[in-house]
Amino acid sequence: MTTYPGTGPVIHDPVTLPVDDNVNAYTFCVELKGSEWFLQKGKMIAYYGSMEFNGIGHGRLDRLVRTSFHSPLHASDWVVASGSGKMLLADRAFDVNSFDLEEGNLTIRSGNLLAFQPTLALKQSIVPGFLTLIGTGKFVAASNGPVVFMEPPIRVDPQALVGWADCPSPCHHYDHAYMTGLIGGLRAMTGLGGASGEEHQFEFVGAGTVLLQSSEALLAEQAAGMVPNEPGVPGGGGAPGHPGQPGGAPRLPGQLGDLQRRFGL
């Protein structure tokens, strides 16, 4: 692929920019016509027209926030864009894509969600570190590499999982045969003796769609907010600030079998 001078770059203006569509694989254009969008903080890179970005705590937006925003504890990471014009969104040069939901639900890793229309309701998922969108509307998500859609039953690598729609059964799956016993535990802890790094997967069954990114590099985790510390609430009362995996670093294979647990510590 060689580009010769003369062809030049494509120069966009508000007329040629797409409406609620990708400008290129890494940049998404949203058109606002007196409407509103929820954005993750700091993901706007440029806009034409007149727009206002308000933190979720803004009084005028209370009604909107009440109807479409249900993760109060991570509200400070979100802003509402309102006004009219065209706005470009991007996230650290990751691939961005928009998805349409129609009377549906989709659960997505919190760091991957960039923006959504207020016709969707955002809720914290029961699964720590994930958010669920319910309703009809468009949302924009970032991923490291293009997104692949898969049908369950499927087992996926935890680092490649972006989210899932409609399937209610995400669960852990371990290759137990390889990880049991003291030696297995040591192997899982240290990687000595040949851990493949794939002993632990997420398993999905039932009808639905699973979204995967085409790399195993996680996007930095966005805090999804703590959940109330109540009995029966998964993740409730956990140490603050680690709702899931440490961002970016690959996990030790098989956290199930760490040594402390084996020795009853």
Added chain:
Amino acid sequence: MATPCGYRHPVAMFRLQGSKVLAVDMTGDAVKAKNGSMVAYDGQMAFKKLSGGGEGVRGMVTRRITGEQMTLMEVKGQGTCWFADRASEINLVSLQGDKLFVESSNLLATGSGLRTGTSFTGMRGASQGNGLFTTTVEGHGQAAIMSDGPAVVLRVSSQYPLTVDPGAYIAHQGDLRQSFQSGVTFRTFLGEGGGEAFQIRFEGDGVVYVQPSERNSIAGDV
């Protein structure tokens, strides 16, 4: 590409090979490029470090004072030379007597007919953590600028002013006025800021290059 004739004799031809490698075909002339960015060449090439970006003693002192430092080399010869820098996306800009404003860290190479210099940017530079000065490129010819992810080129005209996040801004070209907008309110200090507290507004006539990524800057956090 309408290269003005009567300007120096041979003019190096810039072209992209893929989106992350710049190939320059040279016939005895010289181009300036970021120090150490050569990845391959064929033919005969000579590489010479340019102290102070080839802007003379005055330019060198200016750059030292303004902190807009840039280490350039001059590449002269016959053949093709390939440049790349840490797998950044490369964008070609052609200049016909107009001026390109670019961050020195985003400038990869400039053709022989271009001069580089420094200019004051004011608050914009401060808000994106790049200092108060920026690099200018002017003359006739081509320049290659780098971005994190392919740059989006946005036209600014009198009826369409543009507002840009300082962290995503990489360069602009043409007759543009820039003004600095601050959305800092009492809410920012309560931790409920809009996340876009600092913005640069461009008015006039020209184009602005933005990258699909934001540098770490204080503007991204408030």
